[in-house]
Amino acid sequence: MLEVRNLTRRFGERTVLHDVSFGVPANGMTGFVGANGAGKTTTMRIIMGVLKAHGGGVLFNGEPLVDADRARFGYMPEERGLYPKQQVLDQLQYLGQLHGMGRHDARTEALNLLDRFGIADRTKDKLESLSLGNQQRVQVAASLMHHPTALILDEPFSGLDPIAVDSMSSLLAERAATGVPILFSSHQLDLIDQLCDNLVVLAEGKIVASGSAGELRARARSTHVMVTPPDAGWLREMPEVNVLDVAGPRAVVEFADEESAQRILRAALDRGSVTEFAPQRPSLAEIYREVIR
Numbered sequence: 413m414l415e416v417r418n419l420t421r422r423f424g425e426r427t428v429l430h431d432v433s434f435g436v437p438a439n440g441m442t443g444f445v446g447a448n449g450a451g452k453t454t455t456m457r458i459i460m461g462v463l464k465a466h467g468g469g470v471l472f473n474g475e476p477l478v479d480a481d482r483a484r485f486g487y488m489p490e491e492r493g494l495y496p497k498q499q500v501l502d503q504l505q506y507l508g509q510l511h512g513m514g515r516h517d518a519r520t521e522a523l524n525l526l527d528r529f530g531i532a533d534r535t536k537d538k539l540e541s542l543s544l545g546n547q548q549r550v551q552v553a554a555s556l557m558h559h560p561t562a563l564i565l566d567e568p569f570s571g572l573d574p575i576a577v578d579s580m581s582s583l584l585a586e587r588a589a590t591g592v593p594i595l596f597s598s599h600q601l602d603l604i605d606q607l608c609d610n611l612v613v614l615a616e617g618k619i620v621a622s623g624s625a626g627e628l629r630a631r632a633r634s635t636h637v638m639v640t641p642p643d644a645g646w647l648r649e650m651p652e653v654n655v656l657d658v659a660g661p662r663a664v665v666e667f668a669d670e671e672s673a674q675r676i677l678r679a680a681l682d683r684g685s686v687t688e689f690a691p692q693r694p695s696l697a698e699i700y701r702e703v704i705r
């Protein structure tokens with residue numbers, strides 16, 4: 413478990429992180445979302461020791477995070493950072509060896525990762541000769557080489573095609589399942605929804621929501637879809653129901669509580685047929701939009 417506690421950070425007179433606290437549990441992926449400039453990269457840089465915090469700190473498994481822990485983390489920085497002119501395989505092998513892997517193990521792991529990312533045929537090519545998406549795959553492979561104890565990835569999915577997104581997602585999910593806390597930032601809300609067990613939402617340097625997907629969904633507004641042919645417009649006249657949208661027989665509504673839901677359902681049945689009455693599980697994308705509003 414990685415815990416960010418009460419981080420503050422200023423650049424000149426401007427405070428860009430205000431008392432930021434959240435957890436990155438093991439055994440799951442934590443999505444880090446927020447508008448451009450919200451402070452995600454700054455937070456990740458502080459976790460990795462690239463920037464100093466002006467207040468607060470980071471714990472790893474309950475102890476203050478130190479450089480020896482960070483050396484075992486995998487980090488993909490926003491500015492990336494591999495050598496454009498070096499061959500892909502040699503570069504990954506070199507990075508593995510820097511992390512203490514033997515030459516043979518590093519080469520085997522590099523080949524394994526390049527194969528998983530579908531670029532095993534590019535091992536001898538210089539990084540700069542690869543497309544941007546393929547360079548991105550190599551960057552993520554670099555962060556995974558030494559079987560890190562935690563992963564901090566700044567927009568690892570940006571610019572990837574759907575096949576690469578799938579291979580990267582499954583690889584990260586495998587690492588998460590072995591107990592590695594993974595924090596990754598992304599602007600792709602549908603992807604966050606698909607992959608994340610936890611969500612952290614930052615807005616203007618402040619945490620506006622954080623927690624497990626289940627907790628956040630339970631707190632979010634829950635709606636129902638009701639289909640009552642021929643026209644669901646009558647719902648607007650009913651007490652105890654907040655009608656969010658009506659299109660012909662289909663309405664999206666919000667009830668005060670479960671009893672109200674049941675009363676309205678009975679009223680609908682008394683009027684005629686009900687062909688659908690379904691609670692809607694809010695997506696993490698919807699939760700994100702609601703909390704930053």
Ligand SMILES: Nc1ncnc2c1ncn2[C@@H]1O[C@H](COP(=O)(O)OP(=O)(O)OP(=O)(O)O)[C@@H](O)[C@H]1O
Nearest residue numbers: 423424428446447448449450451452453454455490
């Ligand atoms: N070295 C720096 N000097 C001055 N201001 C900085 C510096 N680094 C970041 N900032 C400011 O801190 C704020 C947070 O930036 P940060 O890069 O952390 O946001 P972000 O959430 O990662 O954004 P994005 O989604 O665009 O990558 C921004 O207003 C940015 O301009």
